[in-house]
Amino acid sequence: MTLQDILLPDCTCCAISGSSKKRILDQICTIASDKISEHSPYELLESLVSREKLGSTGIGNGIAIPHGRLANAKSVVAVVVTTETPIDFDAIDNKPVDIFIALFVPEDACKEHLTTLQSIAKLFGNKQIAKQVRKCQSNEELFKLIQQNT
Template sequence: MSDTSLTIETILSPELTLCRVAASSKKRVLEFIAELVNQQDATLSETQIFNNLISRERLGSTGIGQGIAIPHCRLEGLDRVIGVLLTLEDGVSFDAIDNQPVDLVFALIVPKEATSEHLELLSQLAEKFNDRNFCEQLRQCSDAPALFSRMTQSGD
């Protein structure tokens, strides 16, 4: 397996894919992501992840419009990329560029020494989320397995 190219399929796990999460604020969404990642890997600090996500948001919202946010951060001591996919029960204010509430969140936590591969991954995500039909399908998923399988299917 010399091919190390990162794809959504390789970084997202069913355990980190959740449907219709109840969250009242952007801060709560980011806390939830940090808790979730820490539950999957206790060596990763929940506080550190949350703080790093918040710091990144301070530079500018990761709400990319049309109800979608791609919060991301780098994490010291991480050896792989972790993806977290959530749909939210109700849209939350995310300071998005179009000021629309966000209900579709894909978080990306990458190693401190992130490479161009990680940027490539962000652009893959942005491209997928640019497709309104695709986003609608994600929003209509009523359980995590359906959401996971929809997100990781390649092609259309």
């Protein structure tokens, strides 16, 4: 499963404001909660924070892929946001992050989860894609750019 398969237009947000790791994760969970009715925004946040405690999901080059597993979730939900200014996210290269690709996956979907993470890492490993993402001026432009790059 690729990001393009699961990302919805209303789960794509361009140039949001956020001053901390927790604030960005809160905003991501608020966006995702509209799609995951069986879990509260707080439960979504807990799933992301639990994973972050194992090690930062900041993969370098200003990109993070926070992800969490959810009991009783029905489907995978992706949220892509960019921030107005990069924030400290404890990334592996110690650089601030301004592109976030968050995933919420059912607990029993391990294989699909790994495949999706690999496709995201491959897509955003292309520095040209990341550069284009950073230039997006609207949610719609960001969504279309991701959909065009399979």
